[in-house]
Amino acid sequence: MISFRIKGCAVRFYFSFFVFNALIFILRDSRLMLAFYTACAVHESGHMMAILLCGGRIRAVELSGAGIRIVMRKGGIVPVRSSLFVLLAGPAANIIVFLTVKLAGCNGAFPLLDLTAAVYNMLPYSSLDGGAVIALLTAGTSVERAADTVLTAVKLIIIICAAAAAYLWGSAAVPLLIASAALFIGDIRR
Secondary structure, three states: OEEEEEOOEEEEEOHHHHHHHHHHHHHOOHHHHHHHHHHHHHHHHHHHHHHHHOOOOEEEEEEEOOEEEEEEOOOOOOOHHHHHHHHHHHHHHHHHHHHHHHHOOOOOHHHHHHHHHHHHHOOOOOOOHHHHHHHHHHOOOOOHHHHHHHHHHHHHHHHHHHHHHHHHHHHHHHHHHHHHHHHHHHHHHO
16 A cells, blocks of 8 residues: 555555556556546545535545545534535536536547546445445435345346446456446445
């Protein structure tokens, strides 16, 4: 792990982050990487702005093969509404950038990657915003167990679709298959 501090906030890069990036470079066009990282920065900036607007403080930013995680300083109970705002702010930032860039007449990889980042992060995996929203809304309720069962089925369907895409389109769809399987395994371990 590589770690450093910026104004009291720890920034940590885990080995798995570099492995994931190497895999992307091998399997995808490296010219897309700047657009990819910019879309990721837009997404995480949306979360960070929402945290600050809600009065929260960021303790650390962790980058790993599972994605980027923002760790907030402990400060008591966070209202559900504030948590939802923070979770949805990342995808919302990507959608705002997508619409702005498209309305400006720009086509290409960057607006598409922003839209993809918004949709991807709303998938129902616990390490992504969509899964965190579902967990936040169902935790401790009578539908929590049923939601987990339905989400497991949805995740398996996503893996099957990714495998079919990899079979039909070859190496272009392999990262989707790897990501969906890794996210599923990550959810099982929790």
